[in-house]
Amino acid sequence: MLRTHATKLTSAAILILVLVAWEVLPTALDVPRFIIPTLSDSMIELKRMWTNEGLLGHVTSTALLTLIGFLIGSLLGAVMGYLLGMSTFWEKVLSPYILALQIAPKVAFAPLFIMWFGYNSMPKLLVTVLIVFFPVLVNVLQAMRTVDRDLVNLARAYNLTRMGIFWKVEMPSTLPNLMAGLRIASTLAVIGVTVGELVGGNTGLGYLISYGGGQANAAMVFNAIILLTVIGFVLYAALERIEERVLHYLPKADH
Amino acid sequence: MALEFRHVSKSFGGRDGGSLLAVDDVSFRVEEGEFVSVVGPSGCGKSTILSMTAGLYQPTEGEVLVSEERVTGPNTHVGFMLQKDLLLPWRSIIHNIEFGLESRGVPRAQRRERAMRELAHCHLEGFENHFPYQLSGGMRQRAALARTLAIDPEIILLDEPFSALDAQTKLLLQNSFAGTIKEAGKTTLLITHDLSEAVLMSDRILVLSERPGQIIAEITVDLPHRDKPIKRRLMPEVGDYAAQLFKHLKLEEKAA
Ligand SMILES: Nc1ncnc2c1ncn2[C@@H]1O[C@H](COP(=O)(O)OP(=O)(O)OP(=O)(O)O)[C@@H](O)[C@H]1O
Numbered sequence: 001m002l003r004t005h006a007t008k009l010t011s012a013a014i015l016i017l018v019l020v021a022w023e024v025l026p027t028a029l030d031v032p033r034f035i036i037p038t039l040s041d042s043m044i045e046l047k048r049m050w051t052n053e054g055l056l057g058h059v060t061s062t063a064l065l066t067l068i069g070f071l072i073g074s075l076l077g078a079v080m081g082y083l084l085g086m087s088t089f090w091e092k093v094l095s096p097y098i099l100a101l102q103i104a105p106k107v108a109f110a111p112l113f114i115m116w117f118g119y120n121s122m123p124k125l126l127v128t129v130l131i132v133f134f135p136v137l138v139n140v141l142q143a144m145r146t147v148d149r150d151l152v153n154l155a156r157a158y159n160l161t162r163m164g165i166f167w168k169v170e171m172p173s174t175l176p177n178l179m180a181g182l183r184i185a186s187t188l189a190v191i192g193v194t195v196g197e198l199v200g201g202n203t204g205l206g207y208l209i210s211y212g213g214g215q216a217n218a219a220m221v222f223n224a225i226i227l228l229t230v231i232g233f234v235l236y237a238a239l240e241r242i243e244e245r246v247l248h249y250l251p252k253a254d255h
Numbered sequence: 256m257a258l259e260f261r262h263v264s265k266s267f268g269g270r271d272g273g274s275l276l277a278v279d280d281v282s283f284r285v286e287e288g289e290f291v292s293v294v295g296p297s298g299c300g301k302s303t304i305l306s307m308t309a310g311l312y313q314p315t316e317g318e319v320l321v322s323e324e325r326v327t328g329p330n331t332h333v334g335f336m337l338q339k340d341l342l343l344p345w346r347s348i349i350h351n352i353e354f355g356l357e358s359r360g361v362p363r364a365q366r367r368e369r370a371m372r373e374l375a376h377c378h379l380e381g382f383e384n385h386f387p388y389q390l391s392g393g394m395r396q397r398a399a400l401a402r403t404l405a406i407d408p409e410i411i412l413l414d415e416p417f418s419a420l421d422a423q424t425k426l427l428l429q430n431s432f433a434g435t436i437k438e439a440g441k442t443t444l445l446i447t448h449d450l451s452e453a454v455l456m457s458d459r460i461l462v463l464s465e466r467p468g469q470i471i472a473e474i475t476v477d478l479p480h481r482d483k484p485i486k487r488r489l490m491p492e493v494g495d496y497a498a499q500l501f502k503h504l505k506l507e508e509k510a511a
Pocket residue numbers: 267268275277296297298299300301302303304466
């Protein structure tokens with residue numbers, strides 16, 4: 001109890017320290033505000049963005065695409081992971097291609113998707129789905145490979161069907177890895193959407209970054225980056241909550 | 256007659272195409288209600304014998320019969336337990352005990368009733384809603400026994416169920432298992448490394464040779480208190496039986 005209290009206090013202290021440094025240092029070191037704006041500069045710009053640039057619409061668009069892309073991508077990744085995990089044959093057949101696709105830089109597909117689908121939400125969503133897909137797939141597949149053989153044999157001895165074994169033994173066994181994959185995926189989802197928005201279109205925080213950059217408006221870029229971080233953070237925190245619920249049966253490590 | 260091996264051999268295909276003979280022409284019978292132990296050097300095919308009884312592997316040659324029926328796959332006659340408790344960590348103890356009943360079409364209320372009864376038999380009252388990580392190793396093994404008994408198998412297969420436990424817990428658990436099994440009147444096949452455990456718990460002991468496993472001796476333990484190993488332990492004859500096993504396994508020669 002005392003420790004968590006102490007960590008929270010220290011974290012808060014660091015945050016305050018950083019904010020103060022951000023406010024004071026640029027002026028003290030004579031850094032011009034178009035290079036590094038201070039905290040108050042950024043706040044003033046934030047207010048301007050809210051009234052003049054329709055900030056709410058941009059934030060909503062980015063957050064929504066992040067969430068939808070994350071949901072679709074991880075659902076596809078998990079389903080594919082479980083299917084391949086149940087079939088050694090298809091896993092062996094497809095694994096070189098999966099590896100190749102996993103290595104290929106997914107964000108580089110963004111311009112292609114824009115060529116194919118135009119300046120709308122589709123390319124952003126596709127990049128996000130693609131980038132989210134692999135960590136979930138790989139984590140699930142890895143977990144399916146390492147399910148305890150003896151547990152599966154026990155289930156067989158109890159006359160469970162193939163599907164029974166999947167739902168009652170394999171699927172729950174892989175939950176910790178699935179959750180770990182989802183956490184990684186949630187941070188990548190924000191990157192996917194941002195890249196999509198950077199490359200094309202006129203909505204979203206990624207767009208504001210490239211727009212602000214073009215205008216030498218560093219404060220706008222700062223604000224957009226912070227808001228993107230907040231979106232990713234909220235998604236990650238929500239997943240952590242869910243994970244705590246779902247994996248309640250794992251003994252908690254006492255640090 | 257509850258279990259019979261008729262000239263059973265089992266070989267496994269190796270990676271390089273060659274095959275490895277794990278069990279070689281093994282024949283034995285276990286009568287109903289009998290407690291038989293199998294001892295032998297590591298890797299001699301003990302676990303393989305157990306897996307063939309459970310129907311997880313098919314013999315390469317010969318046949319395995321349980322209750323006069325040829326074993327062709329996993330079946331409802333046998334329940335098995337390993338050194339690992341194999342409890343599902345995401346299920347509470349009572350749900351773990353019910354696990355084997357779920358695929359057998361036992362209605363929910365009846366499942367719960369049977370699980371609660373076995374929970375009591377295995378002295379785990381009050382722990383039904385705990386999760387496996389909240390139990391000690393010995394308690395987890397008792398929960399695994401309760402799960403095995405819940406499906407009411409004709410034969411119980413035990414593969415070194417006590418070997419991961421400390422000496423005291425082991426003794427208490429052997430005692431509690433022996434009592435529970437005797438009371439339930441179950442036919443039991445126990446695989447073990449521990450020679451004195453075999454003497455303390457069995458009616459009969461089969462000794463296997465080095466791989467490929469063949470039965471080299473069969474010893475009938477003619478002592479009382481099969482249901483109370485702690486009592487049997489105090490009898491001087493126990494040492495003689497253990498020494499006999501010792502000799503069959505040629506442990507002295509190996510040590511030299
Ligand atoms: N599924 C398998 N595939 C290939 N070889 C196997 C398989 N299972 C067992 N074997 C081999 O068969 C032999 C007997 O194995 P088994 O597990 O039955 O030994 P064991 O007597 O139980 O040994 P231990 O006392 O160490 O548990 C070993 O040489 C093992 O390598």
